[in-house]
Amino acid sequence: MKTYLWFPAIAWPMTLLLAGYVGSVDAQTCHLNIEANDMMQYNARTLHVGPECTDVELTFRHVGKEDAHVLGHDWVLARSSDVNALANAGISAGFDHGYVPPDDPRVIAATRVIGGGQETVIRFSTTKLDPGVDYSFFCSYPGHTPTMRGRFQLDKPGGAAPRQMSGLP
Numbered sequence: 001m002k003t004y005l006w007f008p009a010i011a012w013p014m015t016l017l018l019a020g021y022v023g024s025v026d027a028q029t030c031h032l033n034i035e036a037n038d039m040m041q042y043n044a045r046t047l048h049v050g051p052e053c054t055d056v057e058l059t060f061r062h063v064g065k066e067d068a069h070v071l072g073h074d075w076v077l078a079r080s081s082d083v084n085a086l087a088n089a090g091i092s093a094g095f096d097h098g099y100v101p102p103d104d105p106r107v108i109a110a111t112r113v114i115g116g117g118q119e120t121v122i123r124f125s126t127t128k129l130d131p132g133v134d135y136s137f138f139c140s141y142p143g144h145t146p147t148m149r150g151r152f153q154l155d156k157p158g159g160a161a162p163r164q165m166s167g168l169p
């Protein structure tokens with residue numbers, strides 16, 4: 001049967017092709033680090049995510065000494081145009097909800113509220129973020145948002161080399 005002769009010749013290149021395809025769309029997790037202190041400051045004004053990043057693992061540290069109930073911080077990601085409304089909704093949600101409205105679709109990612117000396121890690125996907133939209137991160141702790149906010153920048157392919165973090169104050 002001729003079938004047995006051509007089948008391996010087709011099947012093997014197809015396998016290679018598929019393996020190459022799977023490899024090229026493989027998820028890539030990029031790591032971001034950001035800190036907050038007792039002075040109500042983050043240590044970055046802009047966080048950059050390269051075009052190769054499908055997922056982000058963000059480590060957030062509170063390097064101060066104050067308790068979470070006194071001067072806690074969190075890290076929330078949203079469209080810049082949603083930040084003010086989300087900050088207000090977060091105050092209504094209260095400490096027990098980490099000052100983030102539960103199940104709110106405007107929240108793209110959020111850490112819990114942490115106090116001095118604590119650290120938390122979250123993971124989220126960037127594949128649904130639109131490169132044409134302005135995104136910001138902010139602290140939703142009451143009164144912190146006006147000073148604790150920054151840009152979350154999706155770098156375009158072929159643009160500046162992806163950086164973990166920049167814009168130190």
Ligand SMILES: [Cu+2]
Binds near residue numbers: 036074139141148
């Ligand atoms: Cu804060």
